[in-house]
Amino acid sequence: MAKVFARPESLVDMQSHYCPGCTHGIIHRLIAEVMDELKFADRAIGVAPVGCAVLGYMYFACDMHQAAHGRAPAVATGIKRVVPDGVVFTYQGDGDLASIGCAEIVHAAARGENITTIFVNNGIYGMTGGQMAPTTLPGDKTSTSPYGRDTHKQGFPIRVAEMLATLDGPAYIARVSVHSVPNIVRARRAIKKAFEYQIAGKGFTLVEVLSTCPTNWGLTPLEALDKVAKDMLPYYPLGEYKDIESGAGAKK
Amino acid sequence: MSERVLMKGNEAIAEAAIQAGCRFFFGYPITPQNELPEYMSRRMPQVEGTFLQAESEVAAINMVYGAAGAGARVMTSSSSPGISLKQEGISYLAGAELPAVIVNIVRGGPGLGSIQPSQGAYFQAVKGGGHGDYRLLVLAPANLQEAVDLVTEAFDLADLYRNPVLILGDGLLGQMMEPVEFRKLPSRELPPKTWATTGMRHHPHKNIINSLVLDAPGLEKHILHLQEKYARMNLHEQRAKSLHCADAEVVIVAYGSTARIAKTAVMSLRQSGLKVGLFRPVTLWPFPVNTLSELVPKVKAFLTVEMNAGQMVEDVKLAVNGARPVHFYGRMGGMVPTPEEISSECVRVLGGVR
Amino acid sequence: MTFEVVMAGFGGQGVMLMGQILAYAGMVHGKQVSWMPSYGPEMRGGTANCTVIVADEAVGSPVVAHPYAVVALNRPSLDKFESAVRPGGVLIYNESLISTPPTRSDIKVVAVAANQIADELGNVKVANMVALGALLEVTDLVPMECIIAALKKALPAHRQDMLAVNLAAIERGKQAAVIP
Structure with a gap:
């Protein structure tokens, strides 16, 4: 019997610590599939963040470096400068990248650092117990915005893909989602393109992936997927915000 | 370069690092150590090395963390307020047991303090600075020839012990000029960096650079291993x-x-x-x-x-x-x-x- | 033997370079030397000074409260450092920019019209070398061949044509240095 579905070789055969219904597993799998397809696992060096994916260094079957909170792009910069023919990626959440690591991601992007960032945006701090993130939607309740995010007092969410797309350094910036099968297929395509661009030496690439947190959102996994479609997509439109090949997002 | 040359301390330290095989420097401007990154920005391209002016001291030390993890001889330099910012990364370097050389051309504190010479960073240098039970090898040159020799040796010591080494100078040493000679010191036998994250094509198993040990017995075991290493440093390196x-x-x-x-x-x-x-x-x-x-x-x-x-x-x-x-x-x-x-x-x- | 010299002037008068040339010449002469600048937040215009030490033994402190010699190229520098000169020491001052002479009588005071002489040589930038010449005449710190070697080192490749005017300035400074 022909085998039609298997664990990607670039994903370590072990049980992950992610909550049931969390979409981190899907995103890990997409990266591993692309590593298999483009055959770069033997020269990949991944950088794990602080946040839910802190143990990410265990799951990918390639060299991994665990970074301090928000610093993954700086760590990846150091690695890439030493191993220029390596394929270096960071895997970061919204607290890590869009809050404490804002300076590092902006400057890695501005330098056109030839690395790939997978930015997982679920609008909440997961690992620390559901606190407000820089990407938490207006009105959403979290453990540090118990009355709902009040934009007068707590400011507005940051649209990372749009913000970074204003820079000249990046080669490819896209926002995708994994709340439905067609979107997962598109997400895989974007992740593949990002890595292809890095391998071709085109510069900084980032794929923002809208993700869920059923546990801290207080929703079932299916309700959580619905919330992505209903609440997040209007605030965080999907699409390619910069592509130096097609000219998307290029300066007029 | 074996003749005696008159150099500024900051520049002599930078050249000594180059001579010691350092090919990666990540830094951020702060007085009174600016001549050091400036010198690196001129010299590194001549030796096919990398100079990168980071967006902050925090980013610079984390670039050092990445480059050291990938097995490179790497240096950063700063002065007191900047070194305070680097403490996060220094603690990670110590925890993950990575070799790196950090230069502190100390100025007056606390806070923004002054830009004049000070030794107010002694506690920070030798008692921790960052979080956790770790130690740095801390070398304190008193003249520029000694600074040159100690920087040369610092890279070997860092590699030998897999530990960050701090060169503790001050504004006086950074700014003054004295004759120096760059001489070959007896080289040590250093362990190969089989642990470096250079991609699995270079080694049979996956390498992980990490300072996270979530289970308490595991972290205690790791800290005890570090203490054993520090005891060896204490035994062999007092000078x-x-x-x-x-x-x-x-x-x-x-x-x-x-x-x-x-x-x-x-x-x-x-x-x-x-x-x-x-x-x-x-x-x-x-x-x-x-x-x-x-x-x-x-x-x-x-x-x-x-x-x-x-x-x-x-x-x-x-x-x-x-x-x-x-x-x-x-x-x-x-x-x-x-x-x-x-x-x-x-x-x-x-x-x-x- | 230990000679400490403080050289002071406006930023841009070349006191740092003058000090470096003396230190380099001392090194070439086989002496122990150090050069230590004052450094502050101002990049231009403020007062600048450096301390040069030329010694037989390894240099201890690179800064000294009471140097053997002071070279003051402008009035604020004279005001600041006249009292610092060690009794029996030397004070060289730039007569071109300082109208009120120093008052100390326990030291050798030497006036040199550094800017005027430099102007006569067609390059006001070498006023520092005129003052250095005066210092060398009065103190006999290092032989001229060491100063020439230091100048060759200090001048970048595309400025080697400046060697002659710098040497001329030093010579004129030597001649002008008259102990009153």
Whole structure:
């Protein structure tokens, strides 16, 4: 019997610590599939963040470096400068990248650092117990915005893909989602393109992936997927915000 | 380069790093160490190395973290406020056991302080600075030739122990010029960096650079392993220099540029027939307890001189362990003690022991 | 033997370079030397000074409260450092920019019209070398061949044509240095 579905070789055969219904597993799998397809696992060096994916260094079957909170792009910069023919990626959440690591991601992007960032945006701090993130939607309740995010007092969410797309350094910036099968297929395509661009030496690439947190959102996994479609997509439109090949997002 | 050349301390330190095979430098401007990154920005392209001006000291030390993890000889430099920002990354480097050389050209603090020379970062350098049970090897040159030699050796020591090494200078050493010679030091046998994250094509198993150990017994085991390493460093790496200590009644204890000023004081006191010596720790961690405690039975009192409010004096007191009086004289805020001040303080202490 | 010299002037008068050339010449002469600048937040215009030490033994403190010699190229520098000169020491001052002479009588005071002489040589930038010449004449710190070697080192490749005017300035400074 022909085998039609298997664990990607670039994903370590072990049980992950992610909550049931969390979409981190899907995103890990997409990266591993692309590593298999483009055959770069033997020269990949991944950088794990602080946040839910802190143990990410265990799951990918390639060299991994665990970074301090928000610093993954700086760590990846150091690695890439030493191993220029390596394929270096960071895997970061919204607290890590869009809050404490804002300076590092902006400057890695501005330098056109030839690395790939997978930015997982679920609008909440997961690992620390559901606190407000820089990407938490207006009105959403979290453990540090118990009355709902009040934009007068707590400011507005940051649209990372749009913000970074204003820079000249990046080669490819896209926002995708994994709340439905067609979107997962598109997400895989974007992740593949990002890595292809890095391998071709085109510069900084980032794929923002809208993700869920059923546990801290207080929703079932299916309700959580619905919330992505209903609440997040209007605030965080999907699409390619910069592509130096097609000219998307290029300066007029 | 083997002839003697007149160089600024900051530039001599940078060239020494290049000569030691350092090919990666990540830094951020701050006075009084700016000549160091500036020199690196000129020199690194000539040796096919990488100079990168980071967006912050925090980013710079984390670039060092990545580059060190990938097995490179890597350096960063800064001055006090910038070194405070780097403490996060320094703790990670120590936890993940990565070799790197960090230069602190110390200026006055706390806060933004001043840009003048200070030794106010002693505690931060030798007692931690960042979080967790870790130690840095801390080397304190007193002249530029020693700075050059210690920087050269620092890269070997970092590789040998898989530990960050801190060069603790100050604005005086960074800004002054002295003749230096870049000489080959005897090279050590260093372990291969089989742990480096260079991609699995280079090694049979996946390499992970990490400082996270979530289970308590596992982290305790890791910390105990670090302590065992620090004990080895303490056993093998204590270094100090003595001057006129054999018959001294009072021994001045000073490091770095304060020690060279104290030396001028000792020489003039000796000319007046006073029995004064100088003990100069070269390693601040490990503190040279062994050689200092050997002096205790021969000496009547110690005088610690620092450009701070009294930091190393605590380690001197620990080494002397109450057996002799330990006096302190310090200037702060960028004020540099003069040989005359140190001499009169010494005479005061001598008067007390007679 | 230890000679400490403080050189002071406006930023841009070349006191740092003058000090470096003396230190380099001392090194070439086989002496122990150090050069230490004052450094502050101002990049231009403020007062600048450096301390050069030329010694037989390894240099201890690179900064000294009471140097053997002071070279003051402008009035604020003279005001600041006249009292610092060690009794029996030397004070060289730039007569071109300082109208009120120093008052100390326990030191050798030497006036040199550094800017005027430099102007006569067609390059006001070498006023620092005129003052250095005066210092060398009065103190005999290092032989001229060491100064020439230091100048060759200090001048970048595309400025080697400036060697002659710098040397001329030093010579004129030597001639002008008259102990009153």
